Amino acid sequence: MKLVTMAAAAALAVSVAGAQAEPVKVGMITTLSGGGAGLGIDVRDGFMLAVKQSGNEEIEVIVEDDQQKPDVAVQLSDKMVQAEKVDVLTGIIWSNLAMAVIPSVTAQGKFYLSPNAGPSQLAGKGCHPNYFNVAWQNDNLHEAAGAYANFAELKNTFILAPNYPAGQDALTGFKRFYKGELAGEIYTKLGQTDYAAEIAQIRASGADGVFFFLPGGMGISFLKQYKDSGVDLPVVGPAFSFDQGILQAVGDAALGVKNTSQWSKDIDNETNKAFVESFQAEYGRLPSLYASQGFDTANLLLSAMAKADVNDADAFRAALEEADFKSTRGNFRFGPNHHPIQDIYVREVIKEGDVYTNKIIGTALTSHADAYWSECSM
């Protein structure tokens, strides 16, 4: 399925003063089919919205579907780098795909702007001058959940995540900040949909709270079954299981759950307000975390294009490092390993009319960087 999207910018692109000479070709490899498609579609829609709003005609975006398969992603990136001669790549959602694609792309001198995946390897020893992460390092939201668990005075938390690298990162991140005892620690199967056994263990463990990282359908299943089990310990988690795209499917079971996120639709700044409004007008649904990340990624790229020519790699890199764009999250800057330094909020799941959504109730970590930057020798 090939989807060549030319950024049709009908508006009069009054060229901003500066070095906006060369058109920039962007290759977006993201997940548009299968079970994980919702995330990729949101990243794409957020990104394209920013491009459209900029009215900049000097940017061409090629979108391709990786089907959530590493081999397909590698094939697409080879094609984009070698045949399509793109300047910048972006779009990958999943850490395993990111690890398969990004090191070879940056080694070939291309820029990579990650709108989502942030594996610890690329933040630490494997960092690269041409790799920028606009979302977070994988552990960030889990660390914030650990910090929030202390604040909520949880003393004996039961923690669970799927048994794969991002799941292990999640529990490590949570434990890095959490100070209480663990009532239990479980790795579930990746893709597991029945959590009856785990919930029975939580009930028997004497825990006073639950932290879980179960992305996508796994989290929906867990929450619905947890609600139905009659166990009503407070639940804390990263935003991934409580995002706009899936909250409607979880329904009442998610109400009141606290989750950590660097973005929320009620963050009070002009950029975010305009983003939420225009996204809803354009696509007829509320934006998600992933949509905000796509939107910020495009705006970062546009800000660098206004300052430097993409063919002058050093100047372009310096322009990206400045992160001179208005983020939907408010404060945003890059650390020395090109990962964000940002505030991470605590949100609560609420119901607004018929729609389940989130409301910020506090800040878990302020100007937070990741734990790996000191290992990066860039």
Place this chain on the structure above:
Amino acid sequence: MSLILLIEQVLNGLQFGIMLFLMAAGLTLIFGVMGLINLAHGSLYMIGAFCAAAVAAWSGSFLLGLVAALAGAAIAGALVELIVIRRLYDKDHLDQVLATFALILIFSEGTRWIFGSFPLYLNVPAYLSGPVTLPGGIEYPFYRLALIIVGLAVAAGLYLLISKTRLGVQIRAGENDREMIAALGIDIARLYTIVFALGAALAGLAGALVGAIQSVQVGMGEPVLIMAFVVIVIGGIGSIKGALIGAVLVGLTDTLGGIFLPEIMKLFFDPSTATSIGSSLASMAIYVLMAAVLILKPSGLFGVRA
């Protein structure tokens, strides 16, 4: 590990096994009667769940959703049989695998096209939600108990259908000698369509029932399909009784393995490593079970074909 927790986990394993049986029964029936490997069986499970979610959202009635799931999956099954599967009976198993794999892709993208990429909402109805207290002070979700009862009722109904009715006689005869029953004047093409629709309806029912406690989303059928194949290999291809016993064995192994293997590993390793190793071993448990069964009985527990 208390006795109550153990009993609760056995119930969980039983419930999981019985849902697997609904998938495996249709799969093994279709293979047994028609000799067809149907990879798209998981798509019919997904169709059942989506029909249930859509109709339940529209009407507000969970029961109406279940009826829609049965009807939707049966109709989809019958159409697939008439349009595609019919041409595959005398083909190689490889051709069947390729064609039905293509059906998976068509159904997945078709469903996404109609319903969008975001998971749908289907909830347990109020009258079945919440926990009940069983004798011995065990708190167990009422809905899961209902699933066990419905699943056992379907198993009993299927047994009666196959052993006591005229259609059942034809199905059993079809397994043994299809030329002969065709010669006896039975419309074999019609029989195949009925068997296929019946298998599809069972998968659709499972999808709708499970969809209420899990997520209703594109691709939800594939992980279950793999488990269902393990079940029919263990139970013996073509045997409904084998499917029931195999499904319960797989359900119990998977559930109990997931709990006890990490605990056992804690005797040898520190807790964090033990959890990690135990969980990895638990993921393999059902395949180890399958291998062990195949070593002892190469055609499965109740297998009839060599």
